[in-house]
Amino acid sequence: MTDDNQRPSWVVLKFGGSSVSSREDWDNIVQIVQDNLQQGVKVAIVHSAFKNVTNQLERLAQLAVDNSSKELLNEITDYHQKMASQLKLDASLLTPWLDSLEASVSRISDHGTLTSKLRAAVVAHGELLSSTLGAEFLAQQLGDDRQTQWLDARELFVSEAEANNNVNDQYLNAVCHPRPNHQLAKNWSESFDVVLTQGFIASNDDGETVLLGREGSDTSASYVAALLEAKKLEIWTDVAGMFTTDPNKLNEAKKLEQISYAQAFEMAEAGAKVLHPRCLSTVMPYRIPIEIKNTHQPLESGTVINGEGSDSRWVKAIAIKQKVPVMTLLLGRRGQQPETLQKVFTVFNQLELGCELLASTKESLVMAVETSNSVHGEEILNDLSVKLAEMCRSVLLSHSAIITLVGCQSSQALWHLLQIDAELPEQWLLLGHTSSDQHLSFLVSDDEALDILKLLHKHLIH
Known part of the structure; x- marks a missing residue:
């Protein structure tokens, strides 16, 4: 690992769909970003699709097979235009991606069958649409004193062809293996205060869009953290950490203040939905700590995941x-x-x-x-x-x-x-x-x- 004094200091912030879907959410995000900038670090943001949009796009792709997707396509378009209005942004920012989405839907209708390749192309538009609005809103709120840059994740991360993967996995559950790029981190640090990119999406060697699996924005955030060898990765969601069990299913669930990478990995593998297991396996080699926090209550302490842990005699x-x-x-x-x-x-x-x-x-x-x-x-x-x-x-x-x-x-x-x-x-x-x-x-x-x-x-x- 490079000496901390010789490399730029980056913090990676991942915001899930429930954290980016209202003006109130974005006011909180601006404050979170400003707090980090005031501490002298650069900020990289990984942005999810707006809440429930990924599911809508999945349905859109299915409806396109028999050319019955027009009504839902209009609903998705209207929703994003209303989000632009809520953030007081020009809705024309969305036009290139809405045109691209319509073209992707038409390709499915023409093909008459939903393939994993066509599905990935449609579903990826959730992150592309939302992050375009998010980057513009953030740039306006931070003002000319802070340089904000939107980046296409498909140009940052290229999936690796896995010999044993079926075609479905290659397009819908793709895997990348990013390594620290200190020159890139330095170049970004010299040019930008904030960079914002998408979760969930990447490209393959042929330049086609691929997805990183459901809940893949966590994975994207870990990829960015590894690329920048970040000081810290923060996962901002609608709960303030990991719990002893799913708090939505058991009111008695208790928040865990700190757990080890290994314990968090086991929980994620076993079905805890707060984190994707691939997120942990990416940052563990670089000892990048992860903190899970609640966007709606940003001052509340969350769960810290790091290498600190000892053998326990009790179920955690x-x-x-x-x-x-x-x-x-x-x-x-x-x-x-x-x-x-x-x-x-x-x-x-x-x-x-x-x-x-x-x-x-x-x-x-x-x-x-x-x-x-x-x-x-x-x-x-x-x-x-x-x-x-x-x-x-x-x-x-x-x-x-x-x-x-x-x-x-x-x-x-x-x-x-x-x-x-x-x-x-x-x-x-x-x-x-x-x-x-x-x-x-x-x-x-x-x-x-x-x-x-x-x-x-x-x-x-x-």
């Missing part, structure tokens, strides 16, 4: 994923033969679906299906079942929940679990633990999941 947090499609495959005696497993994973790859092997015996596999980055809807699960049935004795599809205990060794977590003097579910499946041994997961009925979460939180969190 409980993560939950609900409505997880789970396939149980009964394969017969040849279930664990390499050729059988290869056929199973080939089917997933052909349908452009991700999967996680959760548990196995000599004759069965239990697999969670990842559909969030698929170009298909839930109906693809039926197609998956039909194809797998060709090589299995039977295929069972259910929607379950995964509950994960994070913070201490899996054997210690299991010991605490066995001490609970309360009625636990009659059946649950031990899924396993990671190589770090700080993670113990169970598959439970989705209907019982919240009751189980409440019981475990009461007995295991101190």
Whole structure:
């Protein structure tokens, strides 16, 4: 790492969709930026699409297949024009991106099929539209004394072709591997006080637009932090940190003041939605601390994530994923033969679906299906079942929940679990633990999941 005294000092601020969708939000953002500038650091902002716009664009791309997208396209256009008006900006700033969006929608209609490449081109417009307004508003509020620059993230980050990725992943769940660029950080520091770019989007070697997976703005922020070898990465969202469990599902959830990279990574991997796990793996090598804060209450302390942490004897947090499609495959005696497993994973790859092997015996596999980055809807699960049935004795599809205990060794977590003097579910499946041994997961009925979460939180969190 370069000597701090020899390189410019940058702070990276990521603002999610719930943090950029009103004039009040932007007044808060201006104050946050000014506070950082007054401390003598340069500011890099990673900007998400406005709240719910990404979902609307996903729907727009689907409707475009049969040329029924006009009404929704008009709604999206009107919404952004109203946002421009709310920020007292000239709506003509949006014209190039609105024209580009309309052209992308037309390409889907002409093609008659929604591919991952066409989907990425449409969905990326959420960040391009919002960040254009955000950069202009910020420039006007900061005035001529501060130089603000809008940058296209697709020119900053190029995805790396992964040999094992299917086409769907290459366009919708792309991966970049940025490295510190001290000359770039120096050049930006000499020319700009604030740079603003988009989250969620990048390009590939052919110059095509790719996406970094859902919630990918966190990942983008970590890429910028790594590129600049930033002093700090701040994730501004609608909650003031990470909690012992999802506060939207359990009122008793407690805020964590500080956790280690490893613990935060385990929580993110297990389904905690505040951070994307790829965000953590990018900044960890450079020891860049992360702080999660609430844009709507900027003075409230958040959660600091850094390298400081020690082994604990107690569970620190409980993560939950609900409505997880789970396939149980009964394969017969040849279930664990390499050729059988290869056929199973080939089917997933052909349908452009991700999967996680959760548990196995000599004759069965239990697999969670990842559909969030698929170009298909839930109906693809039926197609998956039909194809797998060709090589299995039977295929069972259910929607379950995964509950994960994070913070201490899996054997210690299991010991605490066995001490609970309360009625636990009659059946649950031990899924396993990671190589770090700080993670113990169970598959439970989705209907019982919240009751189980409440019981475990009461007995295991101190």
